[in-house]
Amino acid sequence: xxxxxxxxxxxxxxxxxxxxxxxxxxxxxxxxxxxxxxxxxxxxxxxxxxxxxxxxxxxxxxxxxxxxxxxxxxxxxxxxxxxxxxxxxxxxxxxxxxxxxxxxxxxxxxxxxxxxxxxxxxxxxxxxxxxxxxxxxxxxxxxxxxxxxxxxxxxxxxxxxxxxxxxxxxxxxxxxxxxxxxxxxxxxxxxxxxxxxxxxxxxxxxxxxxxxxxxxxxxxxxxxxxxxxxxxxxxxxxxxxxxxxxxxxxxxxxxxxxxxxxxxxxxxxxxxxxxxxxxxxxxxxxxxxxxx
Amino acid sequence: xxxxxxxxxxxxxxxxxxxxxxxxxxxxxxxxxxxxxxxxxxxxxxxxxxxxxxxxxxxxxxxxxxxxxxxxxxxxxxxxxxxxxxxxxxxxxxxxxxxxxxxxxxxxxxxxxxxxxxxxxxxxxxxxxxxxxxxxxxxxxxxxxxxxxxxxxxxxxxxxxxxxxxxxxxxxxxxxxxxxxxxxxxxxxxxxxxxxxxxxxxxxxxxxxxxxxxxxxxxxxxxxxxxxxxxxxxxxxxxxxxxxxxxxxxxxxxxxxxxxxxxxxxxxxxxxxxxxxx
Numbered sequence: 411x412x413x414x415x416x417x418x419x420x421x422x423x424x425x426x427x428x429x430x431x432x433x434x435x436x437x438x439x440x441x442x443x444x445x446x447x448x449x450x451x452x453x454x455x456x457x458x459x460x461x462x463x464x465x466x467x468x469x470x471x472x473x474x475x476x477x478x479x480x481x482x483x484x485x486x487x488x489x490x491x492x493x494x495x496x497x498x499x500x501x502x503x504x505x506x507x508x509x510x511x512x513x514x515x516x517x518x519x520x521x522x523x524x525x526x527x528x529x530x531x532x533x534x535x536x537x538x539x540x541x542x543x544x545x546x547x548x549x550x551x552x553x554x555x556x557x558x559x560x561x562x563x564x565x566x567x568x569x570x571x572x573x574x575x576x577x578x579x580x581x582x583x584x585x586x587x588x589x590x591x592x593x594x595x596x597x598x599x600x601x602x603x604x605x606x607x608x609x610x611x612x613x614x615x616x617x618x619x620x621x622x623x624x625x626x627x628x629x630x631x632x633x634x635x636x637x638x639x640x641x642x643x644x645x646x647x648x649x650x651x652x653x654x655x656x657x658x659x660x661x662x663x664x665x666x667x668x669x670x671x672x673x674x675x676x677x678x679x680x681x682x683x684x685x686x687x688x689x690x691x692x693x694x695x696x697x698x699x700x701x702x
Numbered sequence: 703x704x705x706x707x708x709x710x711x712x713x714x715x716x717x718x719x720x721x722x723x724x725x726x727x728x729x730x731x732x733x734x735x736x737x738x739x740x741x742x743x744x745x746x747x748x749x750x751x752x753x754x755x756x757x758x759x760x761x762x763x764x765x766x767x768x769x770x771x772x773x774x775x776x777x778x779x780x781x782x783x784x785x786x787x788x789x790x791x792x793x794x795x796x797x798x799x800x801x802x803x804x805x806x807x808x809x810x811x812x813x814x815x816x817x818x819x820x821x822x823x824x825x826x827x828x829x830x831x832x833x834x835x836x837x838x839x840x841x842x843x844x845x846x847x848x849x850x851x852x853x854x855x856x857x858x859x860x861x862x863x864x865x866x867x868x869x870x871x872x873x874x875x876x877x878x879x880x881x882x883x884x885x886x887x888x889x890x891x892x893x894x895x896x897x898x899x900x901x902x903x904x905x906x907x908x909x910x911x912x913x914x915x916x917x918x919x920x921x922x923x924x925x926x927x928x929x930x931x932x933x934x935x936x937x938x939x940x941x942x943x944x945x946x947x948x949x950x951x952x953x954x955x956x957x958x959x960x961x962x963x964x965x966x967x968x969x970x971x972x973x974x975x976x977x978x979x980x
Contacts, residue, residue, distance in 0.1 A: 420806065422882060425799035429792040429857055430811070436852035437818050440826035440833065447829060500723060503716045514720060516967060517727055523963040523970075524956050525911035527932035531952040532734045534936070535945075541745065543733045575727065580974060587975045607712050636824055639913050643933055657824045664828050665918065674828050681825035688820065 444674045452671035465675035478659035488570035489634045501585035519579030526639030533572045562652035569640045581626045588622035632688040742944035761950035774931035781846045785909040786902045788851045797860025818854040841925045863897040900973035903966045
């Protein structure tokens with residue numbers, strides 16, 4: 411009787427099979443079928459015929475789609491840098507063992523566990539001009555309350571602020587865990603050398619958190635690019651499409667107009683763009699790790 | 703000397719930043735609770751609200767009479783509960799296979815599974831919707847639960863967990879000719895319990911808060927999850943219940959996840975930091 415390392419053989423695949431079945435059925439197959447669907451003119455009533463890349467060509471002529479694409483990109487630009495700066499600031503300020511720091515860390519993350527539908531109930535009553543929290547402050551200093559969600563220039567920035575409020579917890583936690591991995595001894599040596607706080611930040615802290623910053627940037631770009639609930643619930647994409655992001659466009663095209671082949675083409679664009687925004691920083695991270 | 707001054711200024715900046723952030727983060731939550739404690743009539747009047755009341759629990763009393771709200775809550779419990787169970791079972795089995803056993807094409811299959819991490823739910827929605835339509839499964843619990851089980855994140859976390867268990871743990875058992883299933887159940891699974899807790903709580907929050915899929919799959923109000931129901935509630939509160947009740951509903955909908963968060967904070971943090979290893 412010989413004992414080998416771990417048992418080999420097809421039988422062991424059985425353990426992975428239940429997951430693989432669901433994975434193939436509800437994620438891989440829908441993706442491939444969606445790519446196929448995007449090459450057809452199709453609606454809910456079963457009419458389907460092959461039109462090649464016509465749906466994609468139509469997307470680029472479609473003003474509403476271009477606007478939605480632009481809105482999603484702008485939303486990423488408005489949220490991700492602010493999110494990273496604020497979360498990094500919080501992580502630096504709260505990277506210590508005091509009770510207050512612990513309490514504050516918990517508070518920052520707390521808003522992240524709320525659902526998007528609760529988020530919008532909360533923030534509508536802050537932003538609306540009649541009776542919203544901000545409107546009370548404006549009246550106090552004698553200003554006319556601003557209709558944040560009805561102004562085409564203010565609506566996306568307002569949604570971005572809400573989203574930053576909602577999403578600060580995760581980046582902060584990742585930055586904190588990166589900071590805690592930076593060796594104590596380096597900081598002690600720097601303190602002995604009478605290094606200034608700024609040079610400590612630039613020479614020691616920043617390099618220590620840089621991989622985490624890139625990771626968070628990639629993750630948040632992909633995540634915020636998929637923004638949906640906030641505009642769908644607060645503005646329905648208005649005014650005049652100024653806050654309609656890509657996912658809301660896909661939702662409306664697919665489930666309100668039932669133009670499903672066309673909506674599938676828009677979904678593939680979303681998938682491709684998310685792949686690009688999340689793979690670029692990931693590649694950078696692997697490069698950094700490869701050098702280290 | 704100036705060194706010490708600089709450090710002091712730094713310290714004050716830190717306090718100021720923390721104070722400002724604390725207010726900005728808490729104010730919306732406090733405002734929501736504040737509004738939920740005011741009567742609808744009070745809120746309709748447009749006049750500035752006095753901090754000194756009158757306060758009332760009437761809105762919360764109103765909620766207790768609301769049958770649909772309890773139905774949504776119940777639906778959310780069912781969907782989130784079974785999602786957690788399903789994800790834990792599937793991910794543990796697959797994680798054991800990928801992290802601890804050998805079979806042909808194992809590494810290729812694992813990479814194939816990890817590639818799924820890049821597929822957003824939004825980009826597969828049309829065909830996923832079609833699958834459940836042809837089965838006539840929309841507006842069932844099964845339809846609300848199944849898509850969540852196809853996400854590969856849990857498999858990744860569990861594979862890493864099983865892989866990290868010291869080698870040789872199962873050697874003695876294998877000498878006794880225990881089957882791979884026995885080794886899994888008796889020896890390795892107990893070692894993964896902390897990771898199971900993290901993944902479980904993470905999955906619960908994800909499932910409880912999911913808006914996208916329930917919005918598309920559950921179209922009958924009696925099959926709404928609480929998260930989806932809160933969407934319906936905020937679009938027609940003016941005619942149905944009034945602002946105060948809506949705010950009380952928001953508090954009630956937020957409370958379970960906040961309690962879970964406070965109780966299991968450590969696990970949530972470790973689930974999040976665990977994902978970074980990829």
